[in-house]
Amino acid sequence: MQRTGILLVNLGTPDSAEVADVKKYLKQFLLDERVIDIPAFNRNLLVRGIIVPFRSPKTSALYKKIWREDGSPLLYYSLLQQQMLQEKLGDTYHVELAMRYQNPSIQAGLASLRDKLVKEIIVIPLFPQYASASTGSVMQLVMELVSKWATIPPIRMVNSFHDNPLMIAAFAENARIHGPENYDHVLFSFHGLPERQLLKCDHTGTYCLKSDDCCETLNDVNKFCYSAQGHDTA
Structure with a gap:
C-alpha cells in the first residue's frame, strides 16, 4: 500500500540548553539569508562577530529555565503533535517531523519519506501566516534538497493556513x-x-x-x- 508522506516543519531548537549548542542554533538560524536579509558580508559580521558571541550565554540561561528533563519543550510538543496527527490519519499516511534549524533536520525528514516510498510528499510549515523568513525559508530548503534527487515525487507545500x-x-x-x-x-x-x-x-x-x-x-x-x-x- 502506497502512503502519502507528510513533513511537519517547525522553526527549530538547540540540541541542548548549553552555550555551545545554543551557538550552533543561533548561527544556523540567523545566517539564513531570508531571516536577516542584508548583504552576506554584513550578515556574517553581525551574526558571527556580535550577536552569537554576546547573545548565546544569555539565551542559554533562558533556555535552562524552561528546559525539560527529556529535552527541548518545542521538540517535545512538536513530536507529540506528529504522533497525534499520525494516529488521526492512520496507515495511509506517514508523518515525519523536522526543524528548519538543527534537529531533526529537513534533510533527514525528506530522506525518511523517500525511503518509505511514499507516493507524494506534503510539506506543512507550522506557521499559520506566510513570511519569507519562516515558511519561505522552509520551502526554499526543501526545493534545494529535492533538486538533488534523481527521482522527485509529487510535492505539495502548504503556504499558510491563517484562515483555516x-x-x-x-x-x-x-x-x-x-x-x-x-x-x-x-x-x-x-x-x-x-x-x-x-x-x-x-x-x-x-x-x-x-x-x-x-x-x-x-x-x-x-x-x-x-x-x-x-x-x-x-
Whole structure:
C-alpha cells in the first residue's frame, strides 16, 4: 500500500540548553539569508562577530529555565503533535517531523519519506501566516534538497493556513478558557517583521504601506503579506 508522506516543519531548537549548542542554533538560524536579509558580508559580521558571541550565554540561561528533563519543550510538543496527527490519519499516511534549524533536520525528514516510498510528499510549515523568513525559508530548503534527487515525487507545500476554520476554532477554544468576556479588549500579538520584508511581498510596488489600512483587508496584491494575513486571522 502506497502512503502519502507528510513533513511537519517547525522553526527549530538547540540540541541542548548549553552555550555551545545554543551557538550552533543561533548561527544556523540567523545566517539564513531570508531571516536577516542584508548583504552576506554584513550578515556574517553581525551574526558571527556580535550577536552569537554576546547573545548565546544569555539565551542559554533562558533556555535552562524552561528546559525539560527529556529535552527541548518545542521538540517535545512538536513530536507529540506528529504522533497525534499520525494516529488521526492512520496507515495511509506517514508523518515525519523536522526543524528548519538543527534537529531533526529537513534533510533527514525528506530522506525518511523517500525511503518509505511514499507516493507524494506534503510539506506543512507550522506557521499559520506566510513570511519569507519562516515558511519561505522552509520551502526554499526543501526545493534545494529535492533538486538533488534523481527521482522527485509529487510535492505539495502548504503556504499558510491563517484562515483555516479548524485552526481558528482551536485558538478560540483556548481563549475561552481565560474568559475573554470578562475583559474590555482582547489583544492579538504576532511576531514582528522588518517593514522591508513586508514590502518585498508586494511585487507591484504600489500597495504595501502606501496607506494606513493596507493590511486590514486581504486582496490579490497582499494575499501573501504576513501582516495582512495576521489581520485576517484576528
